[in-house]
Amino acid sequence: MSRLIITGTSMVSPIGIRREDVWRNIETGKTGLGRLSRFPFDKEVLCGEIRDFDLSDYISDGRFRRAATISQYALASIAMALDEASATGSSVNTAMVMGITHGALGYTQSFHRELIREGPEAVSPIHFSDSVLNAPAGNASICFGFNGPVHTVLGGPETIIKSIMTACRMVYSGQVDRAVVASAEELNELSLYCYTRLGYPAISEGAGAIVIERERSDTKKSKCCLVAGAASECNPSDPDAALSSSVSLCMNRAGVQVSEIDLVMTCMNDPRDCILKGVPTAGLSPFTGYAFATSMIWTIAFSVMAIRNGSAPQTVIRSGKISRTRVKNVIVCTDDRQGNAAALLLRNDD
Amino acid sequence: MKRRVVITGAGIVTALGTGMETNRVKMLAGMSAIAEVRAFDSSRYWGKQGGEARDFKEAVFSNIDSRRLDRASHLLIQAAREALEEAGIAEILRNTPVLASLGTTLGGMISGELFHKEVIEKGLGRARISLLDDYLAHRQAINLFRELRLRGDFRIFSNACASGTNAVGQAFRSLQSGEYNIAICGGYDTMSEFVFAGFNSLMAVSPTLCRPFDKNRDGLVLGEGAGILILEELQHALARGAYIIGEVKGYGESSDGYHMTSPDPEGRGAAAAIIMALEDAGFCQVDYINAHGTGTPLNDVMESRAIYIAFGKKAPEIPVSSIKPMIGHLLGAAGAVEAIASLFAIRGKKLPPNINLDFPDPYCPLNIVAVPHCSCNITNVLSNSFGFGGSNASIILGEYI
Numbered sequence: 001m002s003r004l005i006i007t008g009t010s011m012v013s014p015i016g017i018r019r020e021d022v023w024r025n026i027e028t029g030k031t032g033l034g035r036l037s038r039f040p041f042d043k044e045v046l047c048g049e050i051r052d053f054d055l056s057d058y059i060s061d062g063r064f065r066r067a068a069t070i071s072q073y074a075l076a077s078i079a080m081a082l083d084e085a086s087a088t089g090s091s092v093n094t095a096m097v098m099g100i101t102h103g104a105l106g107y108t109q110s111f112h113r114e115l116i117r118e119g120p121e122a123v124s125p126i127h128f129s130d131s132v133l134n135a136p137a138g139n140a141s142i143c144f145g146f147n148g149p150v151h152t153v154l155g156g157p158e159t160i161i162k163s164i165m166t167a168c169r170m171v172y173s174g175q176v177d178r179a180v181v182a183s184a185e186e187l188n189e190l191s192l193y194c195y196t197r198l199g200y201p202a203i204s205e206g207a208g209a210i211v212i213e214r215e216r217s218d219t220k221k222s223k224c225c226l227v228a229g230a231a232s233e234c235n236p237s238d239p240d241a242a243l244s245s246s247v248s249l250c251m252n253r254a255g256v257q258v259s260e261i262d263l264v265m266t267c268m269n270d271p272r273d274c275i276l277k278g279v280p281t282a283g284l285s286p287f288t289g290y291a292f293a294t295s296m297i298w299t300i301a302f303s304v305m306a307i308r309n310g311s312a313p314q315t316v317i318r319s320g321k322i323s324r325t326r327v328k329n330v331i332v333c334t335d336d337r338q339g340n341a342a343a344l345l346l347r348n349d350d
Numbered sequence: 351m352k353r354r355v356v357i358t359g360a361g362i363v364t365a366l367g368t369g370m371e372t373n374r375v376k377m378l379a380g381m382s383a384i385a386e387v388r389a390f391d392s393s394r395y396w397g398k399q400g401g402e403a404r405d406f407k408e409a410v411f412s413n414i415d416s417r418r419l420d421r422a423s424h425l426l427i428q429a430a431r432e433a434l435e436e437a438g439i440a441e442i443l444r445n446t447p448v449l450a451s452l453g454t455t456l457g458g459m460i461s462g463e464l465f466h467k468e469v470i471e472k473g474l475g476r477a478r479i480s481l482l483d484d485y486l487a488h489r490q491a492i493n494l495f496r497e498l499r500l501r502g503d504f505r506i507f508s509n510a511c512a513s514g515t516n517a518v519g520q521a522f523r524s525l526q527s528g529e530y531n532i533a534i535c536g537g538y539d540t541m542s543e544f545v546f547a548g549f550n551s552l553m554a555v556s557p558t559l560c561r562p563f564d565k566n567r568d569g570l571v572l573g574e575g576a577g578i579l580i581l582e583e584l585q586h587a588l589a590r591g592a593y594i595i596g597e598v599k600g601y602g603e604s605s606d607g608y609h610m611t612s613p614d615p616e617g618r619g620a621a622a623a624i625i626m627a628l629e630d631a632g633f634c635q636v637d638y639i640n641a642h643g644t645g646t647p648l649n650d651v652m653e654s655r656a657i658y659i660a661f662g663k664k665a666p667e668i669p670v671s672s673i674k675p676m677i678g679h680l681l682g683a684a685g686a687v688e689a690i691a692s693l694f695a696i697r698g699k700k701l702p703p704n705i706n707l708d709f710p711d712p713y714c715p716l717n718i719v720a721v722p723h724c725s726c727n728i729t730n731v732l733s734n735s736f737g738f739g740g741s742n743a744s745i746i747l748g749e750y751i
Contacts, residue, residue: 042474096605101486108544112466115547120394128548129611129738133455133487133508138739141607147619150605150741151516154457154506155488162505166520169527190469194479233447235501236492242501338492 004168006225006346008085008211009301010077012184014048014204015287017076019084023305026287027313033202033289039189045196048204048289049187059143067130067139068104073207074136074184075143081180081209082144095148095170095179098137099163101156101292105188107131136184148176157267157296157334158232161342164300165230167212182209183297204289208297210304225304226349228329229254232342243341244274247333250343254329261345262324263312265303265332267295276331280320282312296334300344303330307348355525356587356750357596359437359580360690361429364677365401365573369432374694380703380722382676384560384571390543397555401573401678402541414496420458420484421574423493425683426538429576430494437580437592439532440498447502449530450491451521453513453537454506454682457487460540490538502530508682510737511642512603513537514577515685515745519601521581522745531586536686538576545681546572552611554646560679562643562672562704563650563718565711570644573678577686594750596693599634599730602626606740612648613736617656620734623742624660627732631746636661636668637725638701639716640692640733643672644679653734654714671704671719685735685743692731692747700724 009019014032016022025032032048050073055064058076067075078096111127129135134152141150149170153163160183167179184207195203212227231249235242251258264281267290288298306312310326326348333343362369365383366376376383386392387400408416408424409431416424434440462485468477484490491504507516514537521535549555549572556569587594604626606619613620628636642653658665673691680687695701700722707720730748 108462109466111548112463112544113470115544116467116470120547120550123547123551125548125551128551131548132510132738133457134510134737134739134741135610137509138610138741141605141740142609145607147605147607147622149516149603150509150607150739151520152508154454154486154508159488159506162503166505169523173527190466190474193474194482197479232503233501234450234492234495234503236496237499237501339495340488340492 002214004171004212004227005215006210006227006304007213008081009304010080010209011298011301012050012073012077012207013288013298014050014206019305026315029315031287038187041189046202047187047192048202050206061143064139064143066126068107068135069186070104070184071130071136071139074140074182077207077209078140078144078180078182081211085211092147093177094146095167095176096137096140096146096150097163097167097179097181098152099159099183099293100152100154102185102191103133104131104135105191106186109188109190155293156336156340157293158340158342159293160296160300161230161344162232164344168227171212171214178211178213180209180211183207183294185291185294200290201285202289204291206291206294208294208301210301224350225307226347228256228347229345234340236339239337239339242339243335246341246343247274247276250345254345256329256345261329261331262322262327263330265299265330267299267334280322281318282316283318284316300332303332303346306330307346352526353528354584355522355581355598356584356594357579357598358582358587358592358594359433360693361432361578362687362690363403363406363425363429364575364687365403366677368406368428377673377676377691377694377702378698378700378722380705382705384678387541389541395546395550397550397557397569397571399571400541401571403575411497413499414493418480418483419493420461421540422458422538423484423490425540425576426490427494427497429536429578430534433578433580439580443500446532447530448500449502449521449524449533450494450504451517451533451535452491452504452506453517453685454487454539455508455510455513456539456542456545457490458484459542459544461485463542463544509741510739511681511684512735512737512741512743513682515733515735515743516603518579518686518689519603519743519745522598522601525581525583531583533581534578535581536576536578537683539574539680539682541572541574556645559706560645560675561706562641562645562674563711563714563716564707565709567645567647567650569646570674571678573680575680575683575687577683577690579686579689596696597748597750598745599748600627600631600746602630602744604742608740611738613652615652617652617659619740620653620656620736620742621659623744624656624732624734627744627746628660634730636730636732637728638695638731639668639670640688640731641670641672642734642736643674643704645674649736651713654716657716666715666717668717669701669719670716671702673702675706688733689745689747692733695728695731696747696749699726699728
């Protein structure tokens with residue numbers, strides 16, 4: 001029975017855009033957070049912006065120059081992930097699953113502001129068509145010529161693991177040759193204001209992507225990161241049970257015991273008192289800030305890098321100490337404390 | 351071996367009314383619920399018509415505070431309750447995990463509009479953030495879980511006008527593969543001025559009537575509502591003695607990779623989705639096609655071509671109709687509501703008519719059913735949905751035999 005592996009990863013993040021830069025910056029303890037410069041804001045806030053970004057560095061196709069920022073980030077990250085995966089041949093039988101939380105808030109706000117202030121005659125159809133929630137995924141399918149299923153799955157960080165589960169089913173069943181799972185988020189004045197008022201930590205923006213394929217006999221083992229198991233659960237009546245159940249089911253599917261897990265990666269909250277107690281935990285938020293679903297794709301992309309390198313930088317460790325000399329099993333989990341939880345187990349199996 | 355998946359319940363809210371029986375009677379009779387939109391001042395728009403669910407009374411909740419809920423949550427929970435009641439499965443779900451697979455293009459957009467209006471009128475500091483409690487689309491799924499005390503998981507698909515069919519199709523796949531035994535699936539969307547203005551700005555709406563496959567067609571009309579199906583794995587349904595109202599036989603999905611707002615004019619992507627659904631269903635005979643049929647010049651020619659690519663010489667024989675002239679285009683709910691209309695056809699042996707068809711377009715040479723039509727031979731129905739960004743989805747529903 002063939003296995004599913006991650007062959008390409010990418011991060012367009014405040015801490016870096018190229019994989020090597022991300023790793024080096026995190027390893028040296030550099031943070032991607034800084035004072036907001038994108039738009040005027042009524043107070044000084046710390047956030048994670050993407051600076052010096054030019055889509056033409058990643059995509060030569062000029063049709064997307066006016067696309068919403070979120071779409072531009074998504075396109076750049078997908079291009080880099082496909083490049084790393086050396087995704088040769090036709091992209092016709094490629095699926096795309098985009099997990100997002102907010103969509104193109106900038107264009108949405110512009111369109112609605114024009115509508116309210118100036119009336120229906122003044123609105124821009126481009127702002128409308130690029131503000132629909134599936135615009136980043138649609139633009140990606142057009143840009144890269146994906147003819148397989150193209151989905152946009154909505155939600156918080158857990159939606160990325162759900163997107164991976166959807167993508168894995170499509171690849172595993174043979175419906176498609178490969179699947180790209182991506183996420184993107186853009187900073188926006190309204191959302192920044194609301195989340196700051198609600199007490200969220202530094203909000204950020206960017207994108208990330210991974211490429212999932214079946215393992216082949218010619219797959220380079222050094223590039224291999226196995227998708228060993230995944231699970232998600234919604235149980236608002238018992239959030240603790242949702243987390244425990246997701247983690248247990250994920251490990252069960254992967255055939256892994258707690259004692260075999262080297263690292264727990266999370267994108268915001270540390271896992272509560274669940275069966276993973278005692279396993280070292282790590283997270284990227286001090287470096288990247290919080291970008292909702294996109295934080296989860298960064299966490300997963302970074303976990304893949306850690307598995308390939310066989311180690312994780314000490315700077316990301318929040319608690320505990322990695323005991324084994326080589327990081328082999330990493331569980332990525334998320335829990336919104338309202339009953340939405342998900343877990344993904346990644347493994348180096350060479 | 352793939353598991354068989356059957357339908358044991360359905361619930362619906364459209365401009366024609368709330369509930370299965372009202373919608374069944376009116377759809378099969380060819381009644382239109384399209385009128386000038388009243389939810390906001392539509393007089394400023396080129397196309398003023400829409401299918402508002404005006405008789406829909408907001409649901410009463412037991413386990414969540416309804417004051418801060420968007421209309422989207424009300425529509426969704428109303429349709430889900432009706433579907434669960436028909437399936438007689440509410441008690442079982444207290445102890446059994448369920449998958450909620452839902453499609454929406456807007457989520458709680460009406461709440462978002464209200465918040466943004468307050469920001470513009472009063473300033474950021476005085477706008478009520480509580481208006482956004484139900485703005486994000488996954489909040490409606492969480493509300494569903496809270497109100498009905500469910501556990502399991504949810505997926506929210508937002509693939510423009512294909513969302514509802516994608517949601518049903520993905521639930522079908524989950525049950526086929528053994529991931530779940532029960533799914534609550536479908537879609538919902540509200541009448542939002544943001545979207546109304548957006549489709550008007552694209553010149554995609556009709557200033558008069560929605561006339562799919564008519565040579566004088568000039569655009570779509572928007573609608574609102576929800577459609578929910580309860581899917582069950584066959585043995586699970588049989589073991590509890592459920593009444594089976596239909597079977598999901600096949601599903602296909604693809605992407606054009608062509609243009610953000612225009613379909614591939616040759617219909618290749620749409621045809622790929624139809625062919626995949628046919629293959630999945632074992633190339634069963636299709637007795638009726640519930641078309642996407644938006645009434646836009648581009649869609650209807652493209653869909654006709656796709657049907658010809660998929661069915662070849664049989665294409666002009668298969669009865670085809672679109673229910674959008676009666677209830678409007680329900681965006682994320684369209685595919686789910688149209689799947690329910692397909693069930694009406696299978697169970698009632700009667701086809702919902704494609705009203706407003708006066709002059710059939712020679713570029714759409716299909717067997718369009720323009721008036722209510724009885725037929726004894728409706729066993730399998732294909733329902734198509736195509737959306738912005740080139741999303742294509744087709745599903746085949748059949749009589750349970």
